[in-house]
Amino acid sequence: QQQVKQSPQSLIVQKGGISIINCAYENTAFDYFPWYQQFPGKGPALLIAIRPDVSEKKEGRFTISFNKSAKQFSLHIMDSQPGDSATYFCAARGASGYALNFGKGTSLLVTP
Amino acid sequence: EAGVTQFPSHSVIEKGQTVTLRCDPISGHDNLYWYRRVMGKEIKFLLHFVKESKQDESGMPNNRFLAERTGGTYSTLKVQPAELEDSGVYFCASSHNLGQGMGGYTFGSGTRLTVV
Numbered sequence: 001q002q003q004v005k006q007s008p009q010s011l012i013v014q015k016g017g018i019s020i021i022n023c024a025y026e027n028t029a030f031d032y033f034p035w036y037q038q039f040p041g042k043g044p045a046l047l048i049a050i051r052p053d054v055s056e057k058k059e060g061r062f063t064i065s066f067n068k069s070a071k072q073f074s075l076h077i078m079d080s081q082p083g084d085s086a087t088y089f090c091a092a093r094g095a096s097g098y099a100l101n102f103g104k105g106t107s108l109l110v111t112p
Numbered sequence: 113e114a115g116v117t118q119f120p121s122h123s124v125i126e127k128g129q130t131v132t133l134r135c136d137p138i139s140g141h142d143n144l145y146w147y148r149r150v151m152g153k154e155i156k157f158l159l160h161f162v163k164e165s166k167q168d169e170s171g172m173p174n175n176r177f178l179a180e181r182t183g184g185t186y187s188t189l190k191v192q193p194a195e196l197e198d199s200g201v202y203f204c205a206s207s208h209n210l211g212q213g214m215g216g217y218t219f220g221s222g223t224r225l226t227v228v
Contacts, residue, residue, distance in 0.1 A: 045219065089155065098145075099157035103154060105154070
């Protein structure tokens with residue numbers, strides 16, 4: 001069964017807008033939640049990550065919001081740029097584990 | 113530093129043939145992982161090496177898949193005989209520790225395998 005559910009499957013945002021991608025999980029043993037960005041022909045690259053002891057983490061235009069009680073986390077891309085057009089994956093991993101459980105990915109297109 | 117290198121980048125083979133994928137991790141990374149993304153699905157864990165030892169191969173689909181990491185350096189993933197459902201993108205990743213730090217893994221660009 002899929003451990004991490006991600007939505008939407010695809011997203012179109014105008015330049016300068018806010019892109020929001022959501023993920024939900026069931027396993028309360030997860031304690032590490034990274035987001036990966038993948039460009040065509042490349043592998044996923046770590047974008048930003050959070051642990052559940054904080055509710056928000058911001059790095060530049062990218063912010064993770066984390067809601068432990070709802071078992072949900074989201075990626076916000078502020079002032080979205082055409083160069084942000086890529087596939088984004090959320091993931092989760094348990095404290096004693098090493099395998100990442102990925103969402104299905106969101107294809108983001110930022111239009112000029 | 114050089115990243116994780118995977119070879120070939122693409123492979124098209126007929127059903128029943130054998131294919132071997134190779135991964136060169138970042139130098140000094142003891143941990144090496146294989147993942148696979150079947151079209152339309154999530155990226156799924158296949159197995160994990162610590163140096164030359166298989167730490168966890170619980171994600172391997174069946175015994176047609178064989179992974180090795182001789183000498184604890186590069187790794188190979190062999191599919192024999194290949195079936196249509198094996199088509200997908202195979203990713204390799206490596207990390208210095210277990211990726212428990214916020215740094216996570218470094219992924220290679222993947223091998224796109226098409227079985228026809």
